[in-house]
Amino acid sequence: GESVGLHLPTLSVQEGDNSIINCAYSNSASDYFIWYKQESGKGPQFIIDIRSNMDKRQGQRVTVLLNKTVKHLSLQIAATQPGDSAVYFCAENGGLTGGGNKLTFGTGTQLKVEL
Amino acid sequence: DTAVSQTPKYLVTQMGNDKSIKCEQNLGHDTMYWYKQDSKKFLKIMFSYNNKELIINETVPNRFSPKSPDKAHLNLHINSLELGDSAVYFCASSQDGGDTQYFGPGTRLTVL
Structure with missing residues (x-):
């Protein structure tokens, strides 16, 4: 079946560094992608989204990149x-x-x- | 103001009991959803309602029955609870025709 997967279950970074979180998807019909942040004990919180007619979208300190050729999404x-x-x-x-x-x-x- | 709210936040009950979880949104959205997140943090959709009409039912056991009295509320009733x-x-919830979904704080259900 179709699936959305992430490459790394855990990512550790130093404070001040840039983080990159990757995501692979397999449904070529998907035309909308979204990133959520979930803190402990809370519900998923909308961060940023992107439609398939775009390659990049920037928010405050966050950027989403979409590569439809390889069905890959990343959050920076x-x-x-x-x-x-x-x-x-x-x-x-x-x-x-x-x-x-x-x-x-x-x-x-x-x-x-990490501090 | 809380956009999507759920009650209760925690629910501990015995196997075989019947329980309900309530959800309300004040965003003026037309579509509401229920998701289940397991112990591995995997999120999976259960139901969606659009203007009080069931749109998505993801092969959830019929012990789970959603009810939408109006488009601002979507409750989840569970019969004969299992571990x-x-x-x-x-x-x-999301705006009708929109893709972005806004989540509530969650209800942690523990069946003993």
Whole structure:
């Protein structure tokens, strides 16, 4: 079946360094991708999204890159801070939108920021 | 103001009991969802409702019955609870026609 997967379950970075979290997807029909941050004991929090007609999108300290050729998505966090420590999920919509929207989530990457 | 809220936050119960989890969103969204997150943090959709109408039912056992009294509320009732139902359940909502889903804080269900 279709799946969304992450390359690394845990990523440790030094405070101030840049973080890169990767995600591979297999559903070529997906045209919407989203990154969530989940802190311990909380629900997933929207970080940034991107549509398949774009290759790159920037937010505040975060950038999402989409490579449709190899079905790869990445989240870059600049100047990583202790507050960035969390589990990060990528998700894709499988080409479904609107009322039938169903996000398929990846397995998550735990980001640990070391002081 | 809380955008998507759930009650209770924690729920501990015995096997065989029936329990409900409530969800409310004040974002004016038309579509609401229930997700289950297992002990390995894997998030999987269970149901979605659009304007009180069931849209997605992901082969969830019929012991789980969602109910949407209005488009701002989506409750989840679970009959005959089993040990395997222990998980964190998240409610989410999105604008009709939109892709971005906003999640609630979760309800941690523990079945003993």
